[in-house]
Amino acid sequence: MTALALTAAELRRVVRDRTFLFFIVLLPVLIILLIGVTISGNEAIRVGVVGERSTSLAGRLAQQLASELDAAPALTVESLTSRDAALGALRRGQVSAVVVVTDDLDGALRSGRSVSLPVLIPGAAQTSQAALAGISAAVAQHSAAVQAARFATGLGQRGFEENLTVAERLQAARAAAPLRLEVVDSTSNYLPMGFSYSAPTMLVLFVFVNALAGGGAIIQTRRYGIFSRALAAPTRPRDLVLGEALCYLALTVGQAILIVGIGSVLFGVSWGNPTAAAALVLVWAMVGTGAGMASGTMFRTPEQAGAIGPAIGIAFGMLGGCMWPLEIVPESVRALGHLTPHAWAVDAWVELLSRGGGLADIAGYLAILALYAVVLLVFASLRLRSSLVTS
Amino acid sequence: MGPVIAIALKDLRQRLRDRSALVLGFLAPLLVAWLISAAFGSVAAFHMNVALVDQDGGPVASGFGTFLRSPQLSELLTVSTATEAQARAKVEDGSLSAAFVIPKGFSAAVTSGGSMPLTVLGSVDASVAAQVARSLAGSYTAHIEAVRLSVATALDGGAPQARAAALAAAAADLQAPESVVPRAAGTRELSSVSYYAPAMGIFFMLFAIGFGARGFFLERTGGTMERLAAAPISPAAVMVGKSLATFVYGVASLGTVAAVTSLVFGAEWGPLPAVVALVLALGLTLVGLTSLVIAVARSERQAEGFASILTFGLVLLGGNFIFISAAPPMVRTLSLLTPNGWALRAFTDLAGGADWTAAVTPLLVILAFAAVTTTLAFALRRGVARP
Numbered sequence: 001m002t003a004l005a006l007t008a009a010e011l012r013r014v015v016r017d018r019t020f021l022f023f024i025v026l027l028p029v030l031i032i033l034l035i036g037v038t039i040s041g042n043e044a045i046r047v048g049v050v051g052e053r054s055t056s057l058a059g060r061l062a063q064q065l066a067s068e069l070d071a072a073p074a075l076t077v078e079s080l081t082s083r084d085a086a087l088g089a090l091r092r093g094q095v096s097a098v099v100v101v102t103d104d105l106d107g108a109l110r111s112g113r114s115v116s117l118p119v120l121i122p123g124a125a126q127t128s129q130a131a132l133a134g135i136s137a138a139v140a141q142h143s144a145a146v147q148a149a150r151f152a153t154g155l156g157q158r159g160f161e162e163n164l165t166v167a168e169r170l171q172a173a174r175a176a177a178p179l180r181l182e183v184v185d186s187t188s189n190y191l192p193m194g195f196s197y198s199a200p201t202m203l204v205l206f207v208f209v210n211a212l213a214g215g216g217a218i219i220q221t222r223r224y225g226i227f228s229r230a231l232a233a234p235t236r237p238r239d240l241v242l243g244e245a246l247c248y249l250a251l252t253v254g255q256a257i258l259i260v261g262i263g264s265v266l267f268g269v270s271w272g273n274p275t276a277a278a279a280l281v282l283v284w285a286m287v288g289t290g291a292g293m294a295s296g297t298m299f300r301t302p303e304q305a306g307a308i309g310p311a312i313g314i315a316f317g318m319l320g321g322c323m324w325p326l327e328i329v330p331e332s333v334r335a336l337g338h339l340t341p342h343a344w345a346v347d348a349w350v351e352l353l354s355r356g357g358g359l360a361d362i363a364g365y366l367a368i369l370a371l372y373a374v375v376l377l378v379f380a381s382l383r384l385r386s387s388l389v390t391s
Numbered sequence: 392m393g394p395v396i397a398i399a400l401k402d403l404r405q406r407l408r409d410r411s412a413l414v415l416g417f418l419a420p421l422l423v424a425w426l427i428s429a430a431f432g433s434v435a436a437f438h439m440n441v442a443l444v445d446q447d448g449g450p451v452a453s454g455f456g457t458f459l460r461s462p463q464l465s466e467l468l469t470v471s472t473a474t475e476a477q478a479r480a481k482v483e484d485g486s487l488s489a490a491f492v493i494p495k496g497f498s499a500a501v502t503s504g505g506s507m508p509l510t511v512l513g514s515v516d517a518s519v520a521a522q523v524a525r526s527l528a529g530s531y532t533a534h535i536e537a538v539r540l541s542v543a544t545a546l547d548g549g550a551p552q553a554r555a556a557a558l559a560a561a562a563a564d565l566q567a568p569e570s571v572v573p574r575a576a577g578t579r580e581l582s583s584v585s586y587y588a589p590a591m592g593i594f595f596m597l598f599a600i601g602f603g604a605r606g607f608f609l610e611r612t613g614g615t616m617e618r619l620a621a622a623p624i625s626p627a628a629v630m631v632g633k634s635l636a637t638f639v640y641g642v643a644s645l646g647t648v649a650a651v652t653s654l655v656f657g658a659e660w661g662p663l664p665a666v667v668a669l670v671l672a673l674g675l676t677l678v679g680l681t682s683l684v685i686a687v688a689r690s691e692r693q694a695e696g697f698a699s700i701l702t703f704g705l706v707l708l709g710g711n712f713i714f715i716s717a718a719p720p721m722v723r724t725l726s727l728l729t730p731n732g733w734a735l736r737a738f739t740d741l742a743g744g745a746d747w748t749a750a751v752t753p754l755l756v757i758l759a760f761a762a763v764t765t766t767l768a769f770a771l772r773r774g775v776a777r778p
Contacts, residue, residue: 018696019692019695019696019699019700022696022699022700022703023699023703027703027707030707031707031712034707034712034713034718034722035712035713037718037719037722038713038714038715038717038718038719038722039717043518043519044519044522045519045522045523046717065569072526073522073525074519074522074523074525074526078720086576087576087577087578087745088740088745089716090576090578090743091578091579091581091739091740091742091743091744091745092581092716092736092739092740092743093580093581093586093714093716093717093739093743094716094717094723097573098576099571100574109568109569113568114566114567114568114569114570115568115569115570116570116571116572117569117570117571117572118571118572118574119571119572119573119574120574120575120576121573121574121575121576122576122578122579122580122581122743122744123575123578123579123580128573129437129463129464129466129467130437130467130519130523132571132573133464133467133523133526133527133530134522134523134526135571136526136530136570136571137525137526137527137529137530137533138526139569139570139571140529140530140533140534140567140569141529141533141536142569143533143537143567143568143569143570144533144534144536144537144540144567145540146568146569147537147540147541147562147565147567147568148537148540148541148543148544148562149544150565150568151541151544151545151558151561151562151565152541152544152545152547152548152550155545155548155550157545157548157549157550158548163544163548166544166547166548167540167543167544170540170543170544170547171536171540174506175506175532175536176500176501176504176505176506176507176532176535176536176539177497177501177506177507177508177509177532177535177536178506178508178509179508179509179510179511179525179528179529179532180508180509180510180511181510181511181513181521181522181525182510182511182512182513183513183514183515183521184479184482184483184512184513184514185482185483185514185515185516186515187515188515188516189516190516301411303409303411303605304410304411306411307411307412307414307415307598308410308411308414308415311414311415311418311419311422311595314419314423315419315422315423315426318423318426318427318430319426324430327516328430329429329430329431330429330430333429333430336429
């Protein structure tokens with residue numbers, strides 16, 4: 001009962017702190033939104049299209065070419081208004097290459113001349129070959145219709161415009177060598193893009209970061225003399241330790257449930273098998289509890305916990321795959337990342353969300369995370385208890 | 392000038408004694424830059440291992456093999472041959488990025504005006520590679536398509552069916568009217584560490600708003616401000632001294648990140664004078680923002696809260712947490728509402744090979760931001776420099 005009373009008192013104090021509420025409620029939501037929006041359309045190669053001198057593309061053929069590029073599945077196309085804007089977009093990495101649609105494109109193609117479209121690329125050509133391949137395919141598609149229209153017009157049949165319309169219709173209707181893309185596997189080693197990526201990874205990150213930052217509350221409690229006064233009453237140190245642990249568990253579980261709820265309601269995230277997801281959330285909350293209590297016993301001042309805690313949390317998050325998938329980093333960095341509990345938690349979310357796994361499939365991950373939780377909780381409890389007994 | 396320097400030095404000494412200021416201002420951004428450099432430092436140019444499954448053995452299929460092995464694709468592709476089963480297994484286990492399956496009878500079908508699909512095998516985890524492979528196949532088959540389309544358009548226009556073979560032969564001799572030529576834009580490719588080094592450097596520098604504002608209220612509670620007010624020092628000198636300390640801390644923090652990440656991790660920050668000007672301007676903005684928080688807050692707790700919300704609001708909006716260039720245009724536009732968003736734009740432009748003039752507009756905007764926040768802070772100077 002004493003432990004519960006202490007838990008309730010601590011929780012009341014924390015919930016009254018509006019800054020802490022900002023970090024626990026608003027910040028995770030904003031970051032999930034921002035990262036989700038940023039990476040949702042990020043899979044295709046980003047290229048730009050710009051007119052040679054004029055700000056808009058002159059002529060039907062130029063506009064058709066831009067549409068052809070836009071429709072290419074390998075590319076995401078951004079219209080740029082000037083050559084300066086194109087260079088800026090290339091420098092900033094907004095696009096990998098920029099197709100310059102020459103002003104005389106329509107005139108040249110109609111009069112039977114050939115046109116070489118400049119494609120601006122940053123650095124050496126080999127680094128932009130993927131973008132060039134995508135652009136070349138779209139241009140070749142456009143070129144085929146123009147070639148057919150010119151060929152038929154050259155035979156004296158109908159005008160160029162009419163032949164072009166027929167060629168486009170025939171092109172859309174049937175291809176000699178239609179391309180079929182077959183995906184050979186159905187399960188991914190990555191989390192799905194968009195909010196299904198940002199919500200689970202930010203759950204892992206924020207439960208841990210906020211627990212570390214929240215370690216300041218233990219230091220504050222000690223500073224206010226609450227522990228000393230409590231110990232003057234017939235309260236055992238272990239009740240105080242239990243009370244603190246329950247307080248952190250309530251906070252970490254609350255933080256996780258909040259992100260799961262907001263992820264589902266606002267961002268339409270599906271969290272996979274409910275039992276397995278609940279088990280993972282609970283075990284991760286216990287890891288956070290251990291980390292928060294350890295933070296409260298290791299830092300000297302609340303300011304240190306509030307400042308250094310998040311820095312450590314962010315670094316662990318980066319190492320553990322919360323900021324980018326560990327599949328894309330070198331093996332040594334991936335191995336280093338798996339020293340943090342974060343990597344195992346993210347692996348478990350991949351199993352649940354991308355491979356449709358259940359409780360049995362993530363049992364190994366849960367066991368490893370439980371081990372982290374036990375080690376942190378035992379370490380922090382012993383330190384807190386010893387500080388209570390000696391203070 | 393003496394009291395100003397003395398107050399600034401005292402504040403700086405005090406701040407450097409606080410381990411959290413050292414960690415956040417210097418160690419954390421370097422640690423993050425190291426992590427990013429370790430994670431992405433060895434990422435080479437996009438390269439694909441592909442297999443060609445030639446079940447056809449005809450001229451069109453062998454022409455495709457020659458196209459894939461051509462010198463202009465050598466940096467992009469490593470091509471091997473495989474059976475379909477091998478290719479499927481390797482694409483699934485990730486050892487191949489994609490595979491092309493050319494079915495039996497493909498050459499005969501497409502040269503006789505028929506239709507037969509070419510299959511690209513891809514993996515769910517290599518969707519970009521699969522799309523690039525599809526584009527490569529599309530580029531190759533475009534010529535075949537152009538010939539067929541030319542004949543079909545001519546026949547549709549009234550050419551006799553009997554002339555189809557002659558028309559196909561004539562169309563095959565035509566050159567494609569459109570082609571692409573790569574041109575060096577004179578820009579540099581932006582590396583991850585060149586983006587995230589300034590992004591994280593600015594993020595951690597902004598934490599100084601909290602330290603500065605909190606320190607001010609602590610001193611006021613501790614009575615230091617009262618004693619300073621009693622001394623023959625003008626309130627302005629006290630404020631300038633304290634602002635100078637914040638400015639020096641901010642500049643030292645971001646300057647150290649710039650120097651270490653350039654020298655150790657190979658981050659590109661741009662021409663030195665432009666970088667120095669931007670770092671100094673950001674230092675002034677830090678002073679303006681800190682003064683604003685001090686002017687608005689009534690207590691240490693409030694100052695801490697305002698500073699945290701302001702810091703995270705700015706870095707979220709400004710794009711320090713994400714690669715802003717990959718964000719939708721609206722998010723990119725919103726980032727320019729913040730001084731850190733402008734600073735990041737300048738640093739990425741400079742890292743991308745722009746000359747110093749690219750930093751002029753961002754510099755002016757950042758200075759304007761510093762001026763506006765400082766003026767606003769003075770206008771609101773409720774209790775500032777007064778006990």
